[in-house]
Amino acid sequence: MPGASSNGWKNHAVPDPREPSANALSEPMTSVSLPKLVVMPRFESGAFYAHLRRCRRHYAERQGFFLEQVKRSGLPLHFPVSGRGMNLAGLLPQGTHDAALSARLKEQGLDVPPLKRYAINPVPPGLLFGLSAFNKRQIQEGIETMVRIIEKLDDPLSN
Numbered sequence: 001m002p003g004a005s006s007n008g009w010k011n012h013a014v015p016d017p018r019e020p021s022a023n024a025l026s027e028p029m030t031s032v033s034l035p036k037l038v039v040m041p042r043f044e045s046g047a048f049y050a051h052l053r054r055c056r057r058h059y060a061e062r063q064g065f066f067l068e069q070v071k072r073s074g075l076p077l078h079f080p081v082s083g084r085g086m087n088l089a090g091l092l093p094q095g096t097h098d099a100a101l102s103a104r105l106k107e108q109g110l111d112v113p114p115l116k117r118y119a120i121n122p123v124p125p126g127l128l129f130g131l132s133a134f135n136k137r138q139i140q141e142g143i144e145t146m147v148r149i150i151e152k153l154d155d156p157l158s159n
Helices: 032-045 047-073 098-107 136-152
Strands: 089-090 126-130
Touching: 047 089, 047 136, 098 126, 098 136
Parallel strands: none
Antiparallel strands: 089 126
């Protein structure tokens, strides 16, 4: 069958996505031309980059609010790196059993995994906080829940 590969799919040359096609609407809808029609105008107009800037501002606001509330609450967390995305790694005092604390938090509906879950080599005890999906009220409620859980533990932070 001319124009078809051995597996039956038609062979298409992959166009350069930076090159606008004069007849894009007359081309058959392939896995290449459909995204090109939808996405490329956003790149060319700058709308995608404007969206990223808005997202970064929202993430920075949430991080700032989260860090302020953690400090106000007195939680024993230290954040050596902040302002770089949607997640924050919070370090706990040495000797803290972060996996047990994470499990207790999970029982109360907070998904805050221990840092060691993502590490190959040993890391200091800590928790990974994801903030991008939550508004200020939800962040505040999560911090209040953490405070209550830590206060209820007999020896909350030791191995």
